[in-house]
Amino acid sequence: MALPNYTETRYRIWHYTYVFICALIFIFLIAPLFVILPLSFNAEPYIHFSDKMLALNPEGFSLRWYQDMVYGTKNDWSQAMQNSVKIAFFATIGSTVLGTIAALGLSSRYMPYKSLIMSILISPMIVPLIISAAAIFFSEAKLGLSSTFTGVVLAHIILGTPFVVITVTATLSGFDESITRAASSLGSHPANTFFKITMPLIAPGIISGALFAFVTSFDEIVVIMFVGGPDQMTIPWQMWIGLREQLSPTIMAVATCLIVMSTLVLITMELLRRRSQRIRGLAD
């Protein structure tokens, strides 16, 4: 963004004002997340920066809230973490398999009623969550699935599939069909072609779709409050209950762990994107 030497002063001023405004907006976006990190190391049971913390005195910091998170008895965060991961794992498998197969059909040139079917498949993403929650709760209650592990996983599969369908369809839209045709003309069986040729090429898309499904299930809070029971208490649900009572430093510790997790997701996504571009020869 360097300016050429001949830039007039007023444009120069305008340019630096612009950069300043952008910096403020970026801070607005990212700063709230970083407020949480130091507070989770607070030695005192309050949510504000103590004088010792501001003086960077080591006594002001401690890991007690992380200890409370792992071993604490009041709220079982470890159990919630296990539940979250288990639910998200099965939901991811379900939505990735269903979503990928559907995306393969949807991206075919011969698919009839394409946009109508696409609208139906991504509706769980469009409909406000509170409505989805009520609808799924009703149907699962009738089948005796409410407050069960299966019920929650089923609900999360529904919510996750649109993301898989969209990401995999997007990957397939840049897919060169002549490669699979070449494989068929050389005598490869369609299934063999799929696993040996198509699958490795669209793998980055499938993985990022799966990641979307995982994060969707892991973060989901509205639907699970209706569909789930105490045995399916997840991290976001426990946070919600905690936040309604009081902001506690333990919640800050949990939030910090979640931020670390999302950083890992972000890095994985970026690596996948680069790999996908390299495979398809789009890299610059």
Place this chain on the structure above:
Amino acid sequence: MWAAYNVSDPIYASDGQLLSVKLKKAEAHRRRTAFFLVLPLLLFISLTYLFPIGQLLVQSVDNRELFRFLSHTNEVIHQWDGDQLPDEAVYSAFYKDLSSAVDNKQHGKIATRLNYEKSGFSSLIKKTSRKIKTFAAGNYKIQFIKADKRWGNIEYMLALKKAAVPFHGRKYLTAFDLDQNAAGEIVQIPENRRINITLWLRTIMVALGVTLSCLILSFPIAYMLATMRAKYSNLLMICVLLPFWTSLLVRTSSWMVLLQKQGLINDTLVFLDIVLDENRLALMYNMLGTFIAMTQILLPFMVLPLYSVMKTISPNLMQAATSMGSTPLHAFRRIYLPLTYSGISAGSILVFVLAIGYYITPALVGGAKGALISNRIAYHMNSSLDWALATAMGTVLLATVLCAYWAYNRVVGIDNMRLG
């Protein structure tokens, strides 16, 4: 020698079949394959999701439960013209219904349902239910009025008449704080009981306001990201993507830390002597809190579509315009801005659709004064248990979202939807 080839001659494949027939067959086969690939998910979503949503929508007009409880009453009450108190036939029919409900311990449901029609009905039914065992046969009208003089009040009987139908759309009136008076005209309910219309207006205002502020904030940074060298822009993109991938609860709690009365923003303002300690600003538990938090949370959904559109605009266009004598501002308005319209509309509709159904953030940061319509729907589902009203409000919300989605489809096309 080559045989003369005529264009209209049919072409045969090697096995002697017409080529056009074989091609059609192959195409039909591919169409079937594609469809069967989509079928599992289509069935899954239709059965586990769309069908339940349809059932939910029916609930908003469904009154069949009460209709069944009033099976004798609804046969006679509709012959009553409603000018004066109904005659004995109606009361004796209602006696049959209520006493059989009391025998089956279902009168509580009748009380709740009728109370939606006219408040006071709940206590009336409960009081009468206790006395109904002592009723003697015959002359029920007098006995009802003796049990509680409200049975002689024509308004209660009119409400009963209104309630004795299998389906009705009155919950949609309630959803907008409207009611039908005795003459059948649609009127607003008394001002001190109006709450839904305030919430609808607030939801629309917040959704539009958040969309607008997201647009204003996104435009400069999306432009910066799109015009920067890739090395730097990838780094800055983290500021957009990290919040995007972070749990909603985490981001909401960070806003609670910042906006509380004893929160960081107030602490800083007091420390800098801008605000006195005793009049710390109320940034949370009101609409302002909801608005600020939602803007930051939804900002990435505006930046990403804008960025992907701006990325495709060649910088040469602006240079060409300025080199031909246009001022930068003029060139921006006439050349650059129109090229970003598709990104602006995609991002705006996306943010609007997400904002209008927001539930978690308004509940935690907004409190009672910053609650939105989703919170009200949840309240009717969990606390007041008025499912019919909740689903009526949900249906209106859904219709609004679908309109926006239809617009999105027109402008962007769902086939072009991208994430991340």
